[in-house]
Amino acid sequence: MAEMIKVGMADLKLCISPNSITTLGLGSCVGVAIRDTANKVGGLAHVMLPDSKEIKNNSNIAKFADTGVEELVRQMEKAGALRSRMVAKIAGGAQMFAMQQNSALVKVGDRNVAAVKKKLAELKIPIRAEDTGLNYGRTVEFYPETGDYIIKAVGKPPKTI
Amino acid sequence: MAELDLNNVDDMYYDVLREIGNIGAGNAATALATMLNTKVDMTVPKVALVEFSEMGEAMGGEEQIMAGIYLSISGDITGSIMFLLEEKSAHDLVAKLMGTGASDFVEGQPFSEIEQSALSEIGNIIVGSYLNSLSMLTNLKIIESVPSLAVDMAEALLSVPAIEFGMVGDQMLLIQTSFSEDTELNGYFVLVPDLPSYSKLLKALGVMQ
Numbered sequence: 001m002a003e004m005i006k007v008g009m010a011d012l013k014l015c016i017s018p019n020s021i022t023t024l025g026l027g028s029c030v031g032v033a034i035r036d037t038a039n040k041v042g043g044l045a046h047v048m049l050p051d052s053k054e055i056k057n058n059s060n061i062a063k064f065a066d067t068g069v070e071e072l073v074r075q076m077e078k079a080g081a082l083r084s085r086m087v088a089k090i091a092g093g094a095q096m097f098a099m100q101q102n103s104a105l106v107k108v109g110d111r112n113v114a115a116v117k118k119k120l121a122e123l124k125i126p127i128r129a130e131d132t133g134l135n136y137g138r139t140v141e142f143y144p145e146t147g148d149y150i151i152k153a154v155g156k157p158p159k160t161i
Numbered sequence: 162m163a164e165l166d167l168n169n170v171d172d173m174y175y176d177v178l179r180e181i182g183n184i185g186a187g188n189a190a191t192a193l194a195t196m197l198n199t200k201v202d203m204t205v206p207k208v209a210l211v212e213f214s215e216m217g218e219a220m221g222g223e224e225q226i227m228a229g230i231y232l233s234i235s236g237d238i239t240g241s242i243m244f245l246l247e248e249k250s251a252h253d254l255v256a257k258l259m260g261t262g263a264s265d266f267v268e269g270q271p272f273s274e275i276e277q278s279a280l281s282e283i284g285n286i287i288v289g290s291y292l293n294s295l296s297m298l299t300n301l302k303i304i305e306s307v308p309s310l311a312v313d314m315a316e317a318l319l320s321v322p323a324i325e326f327g328m329v330g331d332q333m334l335l336i337q338t339s340f341s342e343d344t345e346l347n348g349y350f351v352l353v354p355d356l357p358s359y360s361k362l363l364k365a366l367g368v369m370q
Contacts, residue, residue: 008214009316009323010331024223025316028324048213048320048327060331096321097231097309108324137317139224154226154313155271 004141005044007031010063012045012072014079017145026092026138028109030116032069033142033149034088034125036081042144045072049108050115065115073123086125089149089161090116091140093132109133129161177366182206182336182350184298185291190340192290196283197257206350207337213327216319219335220245220349223316226268227251230284231321232308234292237301238358243322243351244288245315246280250346255279272312281310291350299365322353 002018009029015021017040023031026046035042045068049055052064061067077083093113113132120127131138131151141150152158186206194201209219217223228251233241246254248268255276272280285308296303311318319333326333336350 009216009320010213010327025217025314025320027313027317027320029320048324055328063327063331094317096311096313096318097229135311137313137320139314 007044007046009046010048010060012043012062012068012075014041014043014072014075015142015144016041016079017143020141020143022139022141024139026140027094027096028092028112030065030090030092030109030112030132031138031140031142032065032072032088032090032116032120033140034069034072034076034086035142035144035147036076036085037087037147038082038085039080040144041076041079041081042142043072043076044140044142045069047112047116050111065112066119069116069119069123073125083123083125086123087128087147088120088125089129089142089147090127091131091138091149091151091161094137095133095135096137098135131159131161177363179206179208181295181298181352181362181366182208182338185294186336186338186340186350188290188294189287189338192286193283193340196286197254202341204339204341207335209335209337210332211335212332213323216323216333216335217314217316219337220315220319221247221347223314225315226312227315227318228272228280228284228310228312229318229321230281230288230308230310231318232285232288233306234303235306236304238303238361240353240358241322241325242288242292242305242353243318244284244291245318245349245351246284247347248312250348251280251312254283254346258283277310277312281308284308284310287348288350295362299362301361301365319351322351325353 005021007023021044023046032045047065047068052058052067093109139152190203226248231243340346
């Protein structure tokens with residue numbers, strides 16, 4: 001029986017087919033879904049901030065785009081996935097409020113997306129699809145078996161990327 | 162000055178924060194009563210330091226649709242504040258304010274433009290009176306920005322203050338208040354002073370040397 005694994009904010013988890021993995025209500029955070037296309041080992045990271053090096057208290061590595069993506073890939077490799085067969089899909093990085101004046105929050109969604117892309121490029125993991133930016137929250141479900149990444153938002157029909 | 166660690170706050174800090182929550186929310190209830198021209202009661206607020214991963218659940222589900230009014234604060238303390246209202250409470254309030262009577266509530270029903278501006282105004286008044294009492298209590302100058310409104314999943318709205326808290330820790334301070342007049346309104350305040358402001362606040366309240 002396949003189950004759906006839940007990932008919280010500033011958290012990451014592995015998911016092996018036929019299971020699926022979800023994170024609810026991504027706002028400015030980014031949901032990074034990665035899978036090995038051959039052995040269907042996958043995982044999802046819910047990152048909040050772009051750069052662990054900008055922050056003093058950075059012990060929770062799942063919280064940051066740079067360390068979070070790195071850790072997810074490390075755990076996937078430990079579970080038998082090969083870097084060369086990995087592909088990624090990303091969602092989130094919205095700007096929830098029109099006015100976010102606090103300097104740390106200016107375009108934090110965009111910066112999260114950019115930081116995730118930079119890290120994935122560094123690790124040579126191609127991005128197959130993305131649904132990022134704009135101004136609304138997203139719930140995502142990822143199926144490592146098919147690579148389907150389902151995006152749900154309030155008042156919009158679900159879509160698969 | 163010793164840096165305050167939010168993960169190591171003791172009971173006294175909680176008591177003070179609860180008291181801030183109480184007085185602030187009390188003032189907000191009075192403002193709400195004036196606005197609606199009815200009597201508004203308020204429960205004693207619940208104050209909790211919540212793990213990011215448990216935040217949505219603390220508000221009745223990550224995907225619970227809520228109206229969030231967010232504004233940044235400056236002056237003697239800096240940071241931001243968010244007031245969140247459950248979707249149904251938000252619809253009820255708007256209907257009451259606009260005198261349209263209680264409409265049949267449908268989940269996920271969008272707010273019209275005029276309802277949104279009414280909601281913004283409600284949020285502005287509630288948050289304004291909350292901050293006002295905080296300012297009086299601490300004798301600190303607090304200037305608020307123009308409010309910004311979003312209606313979305315609780316977790317998505319909360320990601321904004323969570324990111325601010327995320328820079329100092331993995332938990333967030335949540336002040337839950339229920340107002341009631343004819344129907345119960347469930348509202349939450351999320352106050353996010355930055356770290357130096359926390360110390361300033363607690364000093365002004367005599368809790369910290």
